[in-house]
Amino acid sequence: MKFHATAALVRSQVCALLLGVLALLFGRLDLLVLAVPFLVHACWGLLSRPRRGVEVTARPRHVVVPEGDVVRVTVASAPGHLAAVQWGQVESADWDPATGTLLDAPDDGTVAFGFEPERWGRYEIAPALFQVTDPSGSWSCSGATEGITVTVRPAAATLDGGSGVAHPIGMVGSHRSRHRGDGSDLAEVREFRVGDRLRRINWRVTSRRGPVHVNSMLTERDTDVLIVVDTLYDITPADRHATTSLDATVRAVAAIAQHYVGFGDRVAVHDLGTRIGPIRSGSGPRQARMVRDVLARARRTGRDWTRVQQVPSIASGTLVFLCSPLLEREVQDELVRLRRLGAEVIGVDTLPEGVGEFADIRTFDKGSHLGEAWLLRRMQRDDALTRLRALGIPVTRWRGTSSLANVLLSMEAARSAPRRGVAR
Template sequence: MTAWAPTAALGRALVLGGVGLVLGLVAGDPVLVVLAAPFVVLAAVTLAHRPTRTPRLDTRLDHVVLREGVGTTSRLTLTDAEDVEHVTRASARPAHVSVRPDDGQVGGLAEQGAPAVELSPRRWGRRLLGEEKVALHSPWAGFRLGPVVLGGQPVRVLPATTPYDSRSEAPQPLGLVGAHRSRRTGSGTELAGIRPFLAGDRLRRINWRVSLRTGALHVVTTRAEEDTGVLLVVDALADHGISGGVDGPPSSMDLTVRAAAAIAEHHVRSGDRVALRVVGRGREQVGYGAGARHLRRIQDRLATVSVGEVSEPDSGVLQLGVTGGAVVVVLSPVLAEPVGTVAAALTRRGVAVLVVDTLPADVRPAVPQGVDPRVADLAWRMRLLERSVVLDRLAALGCPVVAWRGPGTLDDVMRRLARRSQLPRVVGR
């Protein structure tokens, strides 16, 4: 309804006032006239304030990009609203979105400003916020416009991250500049040793204590500080479990996306080059880069991940473009065969690979209608046994597997990978 229409209150006032006056005049009873007088006055005042302008409605959100658990406000703007006295808003309640007030219905006088509705997405992804119905009333509630259906505004909800500070070394830093200690000497802050002075050494590197004690010039050598490339491989072939939002129990995709966002933020802040590759329906990917703008690109891609199997899951999965000195972090519940294949293949090639297990501990699959729950439970246990075999084979190949438990999960594993990369290798010829 986009035009003003009489309300039921105006109709009752007209009917009761008219009937009371007619009966009072016909019966000659002034009591009926007195009883009908308030309704006549109400109808007259309401018709005197008959609206002549059709207002225009518009809604907007304070933010179009949010993080999980962060709220925004939906504001209603009225134009040509001189004839409006009261505003009523009834907001939709989409999945994984909290609304305040809880029922999504607010009302207030137009002269005090249209009432606002607070919205808070509780899960990452694309969300449509601000869908609602708005009803306007003229003075004395004689005329109503609406309810008018207003469409929502698309919002990208970025995954929540828990910042953490890790001092673990990268296994194979081969970049130009960064915060990781390299195996070669160079201009850095980490002490590597003291050696005799050679032509070309900088004078500020001279260690005068050792030089005076030995009678010959000696200089301090340091290890270079370099960056490394981190490739995040996200398994989006399926989502196991039911997501409870940022405040409830997570599903496998919740853990995967949030862990990828936390790891990417940590390495970008450390000066490393980070890339993203999604194995799933959308096949989203982001090339290597660094800086705050690149981190935002990765977070945007993670917020728009499409969950689902590809038509040919084996095609192109191994083409990850891994470069020398890169560390591959595979985030997966390890229930799909292509993910285990890519981790094993990269490990055999000598690439530093780390598998982050994102399968929730208490996850249970949904039982299809018509299937015996005992049969479904048996099938799920068999699938978990197959998964444990895959994890054991990866560990035997030298690919560490660690369950995601929040910040600090990767510290010990990254240290072991860094120590292992410095050991001599036996290569068969």
Template sequence: MTRYATPKLGAYVVLTALGLLASLIFARPELALIAVPFAVLLAVGLAYARKPDVRVHLELDRERVLEGDEITLEVELDARDSVARLELLLEIPRGLELVSGRNPVALRLEVGEERLLELRFRCARWGAYRLGDVHLRARDAAGLLAWDQTLARAETLRVYPRPEELRELVAPRETQLFTGNRVSRQKGEGLEFADLRPFAPGDRIRRINWRASARRGDLWVNEFHAERNADVILFLDSFADARRGGTGTLDQAIRAAASLSERYLIDKDRVGLVNFGGVLNWLRPGTEMLQRYRIVEALLNTEITLSYAWKEIDVLPRGTLPAKALVLALTPLLDDRTVSALLDLRARGFDLVVIEVSPLPVAEPAPGPSGELAFRLWKLLREGRRAEYERAGRIPPPRTRARLGLGVAAVATVAGVAVYGAFEADRVSLLVLALGAGSVALLVFGLAVPSPPALVGSLVGIAASWSLSAWTRGSGAPGGTILAAAGIFVAAELAYWSLEQASVPDEPELLARRAAGLALRAAGALALVSFALAALGLRAGGGLLLEAVGAAAAVALLALVLLLARAGHETAER
């Protein structure tokens, strides 16, 4: 895992340093009191922070599904050490839609705890998907340090196109020698009547046509058309793809190829595939269910690859295009290389059928008269290409409620401190109120964007507002400083907690635990500020005691900076 400091750590260091140094410079004890909770949280949080240890295992209930089906992915977590907050994000490829479960998710794990998360997806689009890249982000209890890790737990999911309903198939012009469901022109064993001929030695008795024999006074036998299969080659053009939104010509061509291959294989024909594009792929003709899976697997891996190389039919190996094969070409007629290759096939005598996957539904003319003119010229060019084929043959045409609530609580706390300081100020109350209102506005901006620097500026502003209010009342630290310091600390905790919800919202159980922890921190802040105030005395408006506190704070701040630098150096070495 890679360890790094969170923005909260940097902000708390800045707030502690500003509070203690400003207290030393301006001889105001309330500034030191405001910085005390932040300094203590930094010291305790960094002292007890440790690297988490979580094991992740993924399991899919099925590896092959059809479009529209739903699958379940189980994520098993095994915590070897306690984790105060663990954020888990599973990369979901496009084409899969989350039906149930939460992704990303934030939760808390105790030592030795095992947690099973179930995510249910709907396969909205065909394709070969790779599930399992899991991103983990763990935070310590104080939220000062974080650890990131990406786990490659690859699970392959293959979503096959759902076959479309085909009313009629294009019948091949020629058949092959193997038995099938096609009525051949040749005579042989079959069911379709072909002709009559005189009886010859070796003919079967059951083939004698007794009615014709009685009329002609001699034995005549029936001849039948042989039942053979055909070779069908699906020629897929993958040079170009016209796309708009979530659909394109390549998607439609692949869906059509999958449906055609299934129907021809059901009719016992041999089906092959030629993927003619930037990357050339092919499958020799085959039969039965195994060939169907081979074709669909090859279609799932089809993609557009940019290539400027001119390719012709001669690049295909011998046997890929058998003689007398029916070639079904699925193309948007956008690339000249495909147009030339198909004309070459037709010139060589192949039974060619061009199925145009029209790009017009996904194409729009550019705005203006010139765009309309260019669009019309492009359509005329397509008509010219169709004419070439017609001469060669015939063409068949997340914000969450938790984040909002935490943000509102932080803003309300800062606003309360600002209003309280304005009421307690002896002079310049409007200036104190204006400074507090500016801090509230800056906090709202920092939570909405979100912007950690804006949060730091807001907290500095509200601390300055309270310090100005206390300055108008003399040199002693007023009793309200206890509540003001604790309120500013709680507002900071709420604000950074709200920022964490922007990426991954907490689970209800984790929310309850963190709320209890925040209550304990608020009580601790009240106790710390009260103790520091009692140690300084209400009239500690400068002098040796305050300077000693400032010097100790400077030494502690230097030690904290050295500790952070050492931690960063250790992380870089790892």
């Protein structure tokens, strides 16, 4: 950016010239004295004229941060110059200072701001307007910086409770199975049989009892975890700063994925709508990062999607979490269909608190009857949840990382519970 003369420099030059001419014409020494400050400022401005322009840059251009972090945004200009920078207000985010405007003359030329997103998502910050002025106030340049993109990953705290895996599928994970095989957990010590590996021989028991004894181990298995998300609609409560159904769904998916990736399981995501999209099955820390990155790019805005994209196929024994407000009949039917396909299904209710309750009626206009309609919708939904629980499908409301603890612990304990045999 090139510097241009300010109005202050022009006024100083005009006033110095005019007062000097009048002092000579009328022989007025006082007018000459009045012209001295203007002349000094005009000379200072001419002597301190910047020889080249200044490049104003904003950093970082692109940044990815976890939810709850504050991003430090810096605008670099000419050192020792007065810089005025103004950022526009961003929805669901705050600036420090609160107005997004700062006037400062730092020695290093760097003006710093704090950008604090309120929730996960992708924030496109419009270019900032700036004006840089030299110390004499005689030269200035103005323009706009480049825009900034801030991607906020949803919080991925690990769930409280066990794994909830009643029937592991694979042979390489950390869920202990009831079956004998290669593993690290001791099942029993028994006598040697043909086919047993020599490295399993327990020499202490053998030397004490005589016959050769071996250690029998429990296999360690992994499972497939499928997280089904309902993004057909984003249910927003009356308070626009409150958590929406999409907020709860995204945070639930991040926590569930982080939890089961830690067990060594394979985690996949299937979207019944179009806001998030599918995520292929994978395991390890890389899969956890991929899930958080995809969730951070989920679209908050856009048209609602009325057609449910069913899960195409599923292996028997897959652990399925369906995160949904559970308002649509098609989504409720999908829960039942997955259960009939042999999956272990858990419903995660992400409907915002208070939506459809009696207290929520007063937030609507009296003549609209929307409050009564939501109340009837809530009653129909609660009746459907009662029928789902009667079918053996647990449905629990999402209230943070401890929401699923009781369900997971109960399911995990069910695999070691005694079975009642049938008399023959």
